[in-house]
Amino acid sequence: MSTAQKFSSLETETRSHVDTACAAFHLTRSCQTLRSWSCFQNGPIRPTRINRRLAWPVAEIKRLLNGGANA
Template structure:
């Protein structure tokens, strides 16, 4: 039986959250689920559940593009109360 050796960098990459730019610096109309979850302090799976059950906050309706969810930046800002 072989054991797999993981380097410290691999372990760190699996446990550290992604770092996304500040919401003020985002100039795209939509962001992917992981980035939206980061800004809203939620898990990506929560965002997917909102989209599936259509229980997202007002103004935050996601757009489906080729089977993937894209979350409007304006909706994220309104959900956070930031303009």
């Protein structure tokens, strides 16, 4: 299975938040970049922590991809 098939498109995403791997795929960044954004609080979006795991808001990912703040 290819990486592109592993994640659903954002238009069909029903969850309000996605995990780091999914967010990184859609933002075309590495997972470590997103973890760095979270750690240093210097990225264009901020995740929510759920049971010590990062959850990235789908609405914010869509905003970035539609011309919001630079990713």
